[in-house]
Amino acid sequence: MSTPYDSPVAPAGIRARFIDNVNGLRLHVLEAGFETPGRPCVLLLHGFPELAWSWRKVMPALAAAGYHVIAPDQRGYGRTTGWDGGYDGDVASFRMVNLMRDAIGLVFALGYRSVAAVVGHDFGSPVAAWCALIRPDVFRSVVLMSAPFGGAPPLPFDTAGKPAPAKDPIHDALVALPRPRKHYQWHYSTRGADADMHRAPQGVHDFLRAYYHYKSADWRGNTPFPLKGWTADELAKMPTYYVMDRDVGMAATVAPYMPSADEIAANRWLSDQEMRVYSAEYERNGFQGGLQWYRCSTDPRYQTDLQIFSGRTIDVPSAFIAGRQDWGIQQRPGALERMRERACTRMTDFHLIDGAGHWVQQEQHAVVNGLLVDFIRRSA
Numbered sequence: 228m229s230t231p232y233d234s235p236v237a238p239a240g241i242r243a244r245f246i247d248n249v250n251g252l253r254l255h256v257l258e259a260g261f262e263t264p265g266r267p268c269v270l271l272l273h274g275f276p277e278l279a280w281s282w283r284k285v286m287p288a289l290a291a292a293g294y295h296v297i298a299p300d301q302r303g304y305g306r307t308t309g310w311d312g313g314y315d316g317d318v319a320s321f322r323m324v325n326l327m328r329d330a331i332g333l334v335f336a337l338g339y340r341s342v343a344a345v346v347g348h349d350f351g352s353p354v355a356a357w358c359a360l361i362r363p364d365v366f367r368s369v370v371l372m373s374a375p376f377g378g379a380p381p382l383p384f385d386t387a388g389k390p391a392p393a394k395d396p397i398h399d400a401l402v403a404l405p406r407p408r409k410h411y412q413w414h415y416s417t418r419g420a421d422a423d424m425h426r427a428p429q430g431v432h433d434f435l436r437a438y439y440h441y442k443s444a445d446w447r448g449n450t451p452f453p454l455k456g457w458t459a460d461e462l463a464k465m466p467t468y469y470v471m472d473r474d475v476g477m478a479a480t481v482a483p484y485m486p487s488a489d490e491i492a493a494n495r496w497l498s499d500q501e502m503r504v505y506s507a508e509y510e511r512n513g514f515q516g517g518l519q520w521y522r523c524s525t526d527p528r529y530q531t532d533l534q535i536f537s538g539r540t541i542d543v544p545s546a547f548i549a550g551r552q553d554w555g556i557q558q559r560p561g562a563l564e565r566m567r568e569r570a571c572t573r574m575t576d577f578h579l580i581d582g583a584g585h586w587v588q589q590e591q592h593a594v595v596n597g598l599l600v601d602f603i604r605r606s607a
Contacts, residue, residue, distance in 0.1 A: 228234035228353060230282075231255055231306065237426055240287050245306075246299075249332040250325070255279065255306035256299045256333070267343040269589045269603065270366075271298040274349020274374070275517040277433065278305045280504050281348065292600045294343065301351070302329050303516025305508050312515045313394030314418050322529040326354050330388065331365060334496060338475075344603045348588060349555070350371040350520055356570075368544040368606035373555045373585055375547065375564035378570035380530060382537035384399065385448050400459035407473035408463055425513040427478035432506035433485060434478050439497060441468050441484040442585035444552040454560040461560065463493040467557050496590045540569065542547040544606035546576035548598055550583030550590060576602050 231243035234257075242261065246254045257279045262264055269289055271282045279298040289296045300307040302321060311317035319325075334342055344364045347355025352374035359369035360379065383392075387392040401408040414420055427434040440446055454461040462470050467480050491499055547566065551557045555565055556579070567574055578598055583590040 230256070237248070238283050238287065240290060241283065244338050246333060249336050250328050251320075252302060252307055252329060252334055252351070254299045254307040254329075256297055257282065257286065258285035258298075260294050261501045263295075266293060266295040267607070268295050268337070268339045268341075269294045270330065270342050271296065272345065272347040272351030272354050273298065273301060273304070273489060274329065274351045275349075275440070275520065276505070276509060277349065277351075277504060277506055280305075281586075283313070285588050285596055288334050288592075288596035289599065289603075296601070299329075299333055301347075302326060303519055305512070305570055310516055310519075312513065312519070314421070314515060318519055318522050318526075319529065322523045322532070323353065323357055324532055326520070327357050327361065328359050328393045329363060330448060334365060335596065341367055343607060344599075345370040345543065346370040346372065346599065347374075349374055349585070350517075352376065356541060358464055359543050359545065360536065361473065363541075363543045366543065367387050368546075368603060370546045370548060371542060371596075372547070373549045373553055373587060375556060375559070375562040376471070376541070377559060377565040377568040379539050380534050382445050382534040386484055389555060397457060397459060397462070401462065401470070402473055404459055406463070408459070408470050409414065409473050410462065411469050411471055411477070412521050413525050414475065414477065416525045420518055421513050421515040423476035423478050425480075425509070428483055429478065429496060430506075431510045432482065432503065433603040435506050435509065436491065437481040438468070438477070438484040438503055439501040439502070440490075440554075441466070441481050443496075443586055443590055444550060444599075445490070446484060446584070448583050451556060451557045453557055453563075461552040465554055465558060469554060472474060483594075496592070497586070541571045543574060544602075545571040545597070546578070546602045547571075547574065548578045548587060548595060549581065550578075550587040551579040551581045551584060551586040553587065555585050568594045575605070 241257050241259045244259050273281045279300045282298040302310045345355045345358050351367045352371045355369050356376035358366045471480050578593045581595050588595045
């Protein structure tokens with residue numbers, strides 16, 4: 228779509244516009260606190276299946292605290308254009324180093340040499356983490372939300388004359404379970420994943436409503452606990468939005484968890500009108516742009532360039548915020564501990580917010596806003 232959000236969509240105090248020529252993209256961004264020149268900048272990076280819109284309840288609070296707040300529709304999402312959404316298209320442009328280049332390019336395009344903080348949620352969390360790890364001069368602090376960062380991938384060491392490491396057996400082991408399973412990230416990497424959701428029998432709107440409900444604190448089954456290891460038996464303990472039944476797509480997986488009409492009407496963190504902003508964008512674009520990120524994350528060919536940073540840590544002030552009812556904090560056994568003990572050397576803040584699942588900055592935005600403002604001010 229060639230127009231930014233109009234005022235009925237963008238909340239009061241937030242404007243929408245396009246920024247051209249950012250690493251080949253025409254970025255659609257939301258801004259708050261833009262009226263006063265010279266403010267320190269905060270960059271907000273969304274995840275899947277989200278949009279810049281996901282930060283609508285955070286941006287006004289950060290602007291009120293004195294920041295120029297920027298939230299883009301990231302590569303593959305919303306009204307940002309210039310990306311290849313074909314399954315057989317330019318998948319490599321969605322690899323992590325290029326997503327980081329998108330972020331730096333946006334910051335520089337706006338005339339900033341650095342930002343006070345980069346904040347990432349879900350798949351935006353690793354982008355934020357890598358930004359802080361590789362360019363601490365640009366990203367002076369970092370907040371990771373919902374997805375722990377376990378550190379840079381190891382570079383093979385002391386391998387001369389030794390056999391190559393065995394392939395990860397987890398996928399075969401999941402299929403071999405008495406109830407055959409598959410991991411959602413690898414499902415999202417398949418050719419049929421986009422059509423499964425974009426052509427969902429229940430429609431995109433109801434699909435997203437069920438998906439958001441199932442991963443939120445509103446679904447009482449979300450009671451995460453640490454898994455003992457990266458084994459099929461342990462992974463199968465997670466809800467089916469993470470470890471799916473082998474022969475079931477995501478649309479059918481979430482359909483039984485569609486909230487009732489009364490539950491939707493009573494929802495205070497994601498009204499049906501707000502949900503329609505998401506569904507309108509995904510009905511128009513489909514999901515493949517976001518799914519390209521998963522393809523790069525599950526294909527080893529797109530991970531080797533990150534190995535050159537093996538052993539490097541995030542040394543700027545860092546914080547982690549997630550919902551206590553979010554399985555995302557446990558889906559990679561040991562990642563939470565690696566983040567706190569090794570990957571982030573200056574993690575001063577760690578918060579699990581009760582009453583929030585995966586969509587923490589929407590489900591409990593008032594708590595999140597207070598934590599963000601306090602951390603960013605202390606980290607200046």
